[in-house]
Amino acid sequence: MSKYMTDLNLSFFLILLMVYVTACEQPNQAVVHKNTPLQSNSTSDSKIxxxxxxxxxxxxxxxxxxxxxxxxxxxxxxxxxxxxxxxxxxxxxxxxxxxxxxxxxxxxxxxxxxxxxxxxxxxxxxxxxxxxxxxxxxxxxxxxxxxxxDNEQVGELQAKAITQFVPKGRYVYIGGADTDNNAHLFRKGVYNVLQPLIAKGDITVVYDQWTKNWLPMNAYENMKNSLQANHYKIDAVIAANDATAESAIIALSESGLSGILPVAGQDAELAAVQRIVKGTQTMTVYKPxxxxxxxxxxxxxxxxxxxxxxxxxxxxxxxxxxxxxxxSPIAVDQTNLDETIIKDGFHSWEDVYQGQLKE
Structure with missing residues (x-):
């Protein structure tokens, strides 16, 4: 083989080697994290x-x-x-x-x-x-x-509303899921308001239980247990959301207490707002x-x-x-449904009042 051919083969080999090394480096260059200051995953011509x-x-x-x-x-x-x-x-x-x-x-x-x-x-x-x-x-x-x-404020709004109806009495608290941090914040807010009244002896919390996985059936069982344990002698219910409030109201209804005891919920679900109109739920907390x-x-x-x-x-x-x-959340009851939930279009007047005439 001539020296010319040997040099040509060597040059060709070096070119192939350079291509191979360059190709191997590309993936390493692409390993820059998407959201570091060095690079963003979104470019001007790609959709976020x-x-x-x-x-x-x-x-x-x-x-x-x-x-x-x-x-x-x-x-x-x-x-x-x-x-x-x-x-x-x-x-x-x-x-x-x-x-x-x-x-x-x-x-x-x-x-x-x-x-x-x-x-x-x-x-x-x-x-x-x-x-x-x-x-x-x-x-x-x-x-x-x-x-x-501000989920602590949610609980505070619930407790402030119910203590206006029942400044002294025996309270039941139906909590949310223990695994949900919000449930702990709701409860903390409730006790921020109740604790001074508990210390004065005006209010006694006779039942306080978490609702596993937020399941309505578990909330219903909690409410039934609270009624039985206290011989149906309770004065107010605060529930961690509207779904647990609904379950509590079902249990109260079975005991002839629905519409008699004040019940608080939160989330402003349509069914809850309809219950407020009917008088079986006292208030909810509207989070826009x-x-x-x-x-x-x-x-x-x-x-x-x-x-x-x-x-x-x-x-x-x-x-x-x-x-x-x-x-910031907003406390809602019969007095301000129209200027909050309905005005915002969160629920329609027709859905909330279901054809009922306002008093």
């Missing part, structure tokens, strides 16, 4: 994708949140991928992993279990994806943002979830773009002080 991992879609409240959030994100020119686990912790983690693997820009999570969903935050961060906790706080995780209502959904959507898109979300408060989740945006 927001993952929405939801606890459940088995309640009216959460169907409304999904629809409002999706519409708000789409108005901002982004896309939403929604998955709901319907109360299954393992399923929620699997679904969140699916969204992470699909390469969403930001993951928004409504946690079923405040502790278990910390794993979702960890997995998302490994891929450079930031996580927003929606309405319910994820505990013990390096959470990026928490967007919710259109405002929550729109706020969360705007902040998720901002975060995907690497912009400052402007969180002005911090909530301790057991690991860090989480940057938070907390909105």
């Amino acid at each position: 994708v927001i993952g929405f991992s939801m606890d459940t879609l088995e309640e009216e409240r959460w169907i409304r949140d999904r629809d409002l959030f999706k519409a708000a994100v789409e108005r901002l020119g982004a896309e939403v991928r929604v998955m709901a686990a319907n109360g299954n912790d393992a399923m929620q983690i699997i679904q969140a992993e699916t969204l992470i693997n699909e390469g969403v820009d930001v993951l928004v999570v409504v946690p079923h279990n405040a502790e278990a969903t910390a794993a979702i935050v960890h997995k998302a961060h490994l891929e450079g994806i930031k996580v927003i906790s929606y309405d319910r706080l994820i505990k013990n995780a390096d959470l990026d943002l928490y967007v919710s209502f 979830i259109n405002l929550l959904a729109e706020t969360a959507a705007k902040l998720a898109v901002k975060m995907a773009k690497g912009e400052d979300v402007g969180a002005d408060r911090f909530v301790n989740n057991g690991k860090i002080q989480v940057p938070s945006v907390l909105l």
Whole structure:
């Protein structure tokens, strides 16, 4: 073989080697996390994708949140991928992993279990994806943002309303799911108001129990147990949401006490507002979830773009002080239904009053 051919072969080999090395380096260059200052997953010519991992879609409240959030994100020119686990912790983690693997820009999570969903935050961060906790706080995780209502204030509004009706008496508290951080905040708010009255001897809480998984049947059993344990001698009921309030009212109705004892709920579900009109539920707490959904959507898109979300408060989740945006809830009863829930279009006059004439 001539020296010319040997040199040509060597040059060809070197060119192939350079191509091979360059090709091997490309994946390593692409391993920059999506949401680090170095790189964003969203470019000027690609649509931002927001993952929405939801606890459940088995309640009216959460169907409304999904629809409002999706519409708000789409108005901002982004896309939403929604998955709901319907109360299954393992399923929620699997679904969140699916969204992470699909390469969403930001993951928004409504946690079923405040502790278990910390794993979702960890997995998302490994891929450079930031996580927003929606309405319910994820505990013990390096959470990026928490967007919710002031849930302690929700409980305070409930207790203030009921103590106006029953300043002295025997109270029952039907809590939410022990695994839901919001349930703890609601309860804390209630006791912020009740505790001074308990200390004075004006109020006695004769029954206080969590409702496992927020299931209405469990709330019903709690209410039945509270009535039986106290020989049906109770004066007021505060329930952690409207679904648990409905179950409590069913048990009260079976005992001939529906419409006699004041009952508080929260979420402003249509059935609850109809009960307020009928007089079987005293009040609810209206959380304008259109405002929550729109706020969360705007902040998720901002975060995907690497912009400052402007969180002005911090909530301790057991690991860090989480940057938070907390909105104000509104107490609603028969006196202000029209100027709150109906005026906002949250429910229509026809649906609320069901053809009944206002007194």
